[in-house]
Amino acid sequence: MKTTLIIDCDPGVDDATGLLMAFAASNIDLLAITTVGGNVPAERTARNACILRQIAEREDVPVFAGAARPLVREPAGAGEFHGEEGLGDMAPFVPAKGAEDEHAVDAIIRLVMSRPNGTVDLVAMGPMTNLALALRREPLLAERLKQVVAMGGARSEGGNITASAEFNIWADPDAAHEVMQSPVPVVMIGLDATHQVRATEERIRTIEAIGNASSKAVAGMLRFSQRVERTIVGWDAAPLHDPCTVAYVMAPELFRLRPAEIRIEAQSDLTRGHTAVEMRGDVLEARHLWAVKADAEGIFDLIGETLANAGVKA
Template structure:
């Protein structure tokens, strides 16, 4: 089977960087059409720079990077540098990227690429706020026809939030964009904190990764060790959750995940519960949206280890 078209929309970000390393390591599965970046974990300028850094580290300059929205649709910008370091890549050591982003805006690239693609052919992985995706769907309604699936890292139900008591960061950062995408009727798989908190580093899993010699594996280990430190000091929990890598793992091996059809509504009006995802199942009417409930965590780490080797 030929590699399937994939666009990754992201805001690197420590865990975004690990997700990109995993995606770059799967050319047999993914025809990576482009990386689009958005303001989120850090500023829009830094997320674009960081995507170029990881692309260069992975020696995948064949994949274009496009700079996207530098602020949410309506709310004030919020960043998470305290979880990702001042530059967004923790304490990762890296050389300057060998190639910069393209001149085309990410929203124009998304709208044009998806509208011209074969029907239902392009997977879209969203690792940050949904601003670019919402803008692309608004810019060209025909973009929807090219979407095979949108796999989103975002939302929380039973786990509660990680930016407020009820909201996960990516949805909180641009709730209006999330509401547009979740109400689009497109096929969506949402990997919220209920799923990604099940996929955490531990000593045995890190030992296997640290035994690898590839540059991609060494970089992933440095990023994950930084994530462990932040999780321990700020969240008082052991193990770094693989939020964004879980999206790429789902696209590579969906059998590692259990999902359930759901209706997902996003709170946009209340300042108290901004970005809350109301995830409801069972449903009275069919839904194209699925919510991830369980993850085979060891299987995800096996996959990450094999690919980064």
Template sequence: MTVTGACAVEKIDLIIDTDPGADDVVALLFALASPQELNVRALTTVAGNVPLDKTSRNARLAREWAGREDVPVYAGASKPMLRTPIYAADVHGQEGLSGVPVYEPSQGLAQGHAIDYLIDTLKAARPKSITIAILGPQTNLALALTREPGIVQGIKEVVIMGGAHFNGGNITPVAEFNLFADPQAAEVVLNSGVRLIYLSLDVTHKILTSDERLKRIAALNSNASKLVVDILNDYIKADMESYGIAGGPVHDAAVIAYLLRPQMFSGREVNLVIDSREGPTFGQTIVDWYDRLKAPKNAFWVESADAQGFFDLLTERLARLK
């Protein structure tokens, strides 16, 4: 039986952990344009799509473009827990953002390290009060949990863009990039016992751009809408060519849509195992979708979504930005 998420009713205290990246920037604009529902306490950055200095700059650019310099940006882990770093410049460009001019934002990073920020904030939080959205490798939260396992007390849930099951991988036949970049970190988070919601390639590849959807965003005729259209027009080329599809996914923005409108998504509680063994299945998310093993359920795996509803909501929120 498929379970559909319940409608959110109260403002979400949110930390966004991110490795911008084109789709991350769209996700950040989406989130920062939604202050009535999302209290974005901070952005924490990690190496992933590009190295840490560039992901940290791109997060600050997104903040600037959203007119939300009130939100601090903390730089975090510059490499995975154990494996050799990998990047995705072939998809996102050498700067992590192609299709738009990249420059040094006017406001700098917050003082202190992202991992310290996570530990201090979660230790001081009310029990199960803070949601963490992870849009890249899970290194920052994993390192924080390794140092201070007790911080789980402050976490309501962790909503992750990552993994693949039915869709297959996008960096190996079975692995999605964020999990392949640091599967050991993903294992630490999985084993922490926090509530996990995974938005994998299974669902993001069902939420595709189209000429009409991008035209509606362009018609907003704002700086933010122009940036998003220019970013996406360049970014989606790789997936359209690789998969032979007519549009492209906006992976990380699906996490923000889920937080805002969980009723637009459906999935089920599953047992999830992450393969961190060296070999052809390194980074694979093994999902017991049909409950063959009768093992304890440790994640909610999102499998489908209302694609038009997603783009309607994204367009509505981008209309709030200049």
């Protein structure tokens, strides 16, 4: 049975890997890609999504551009980890097909509300600005969505922007706070899990050897990330963040989750974007799930198996 999915993202080299996986996945009915300003400015994230769609030969999937800035904060990018254009070493080009005229927030509401309750998943790979705005405009969206699977946050691993904050949450903590306070069920895959999933040289070579356009693009993104991580952070193999959301949608058995109550710090500058993940006490009925373990070998096997089908028409 296929998962009906919307991906909200800010490509971004790791977003690119997640998107190319989703474009190639036989068990995903991809309704749309919506984009938001985050890793790079909004006009680039929308363009990048269209470029990746063209590489995957999936022009049937519409792209909708969304929020250019956080709810109340100034935009903050992460170009040092994604390249100035957001595509690592890949030279951007003008895609044959651009984004649709409809705003991402309107598209999310329309696509979800036109379908039966509990039939659409939404993957959030970037700041949650679009989703927060959609929930403001149509509160019933929280009941209509099956779940939100978000890459964001940190607990035991600490942050990658500040001592306790991960970038996607830190970039728009107010939006993340509104989403986590809403009734929508959220699976959050943060650094505690994604730091377990490392793009080693052997894994990159295996993906590269598949030999199609999508696998070559993914291998290029992973090599860029590997070089950046070695230079800036000092790690030999870069962690794979955003694609873990798509991997979870495709194969949830690759992750171990714990029920939690997750709250977002949006007041203090010192702890801006901190994810307070409460797993003690009576949280078994909590609507949030926090990823504590990821099967790295299984995830990279899934990436390879999925990309091997890229460009193959059913």
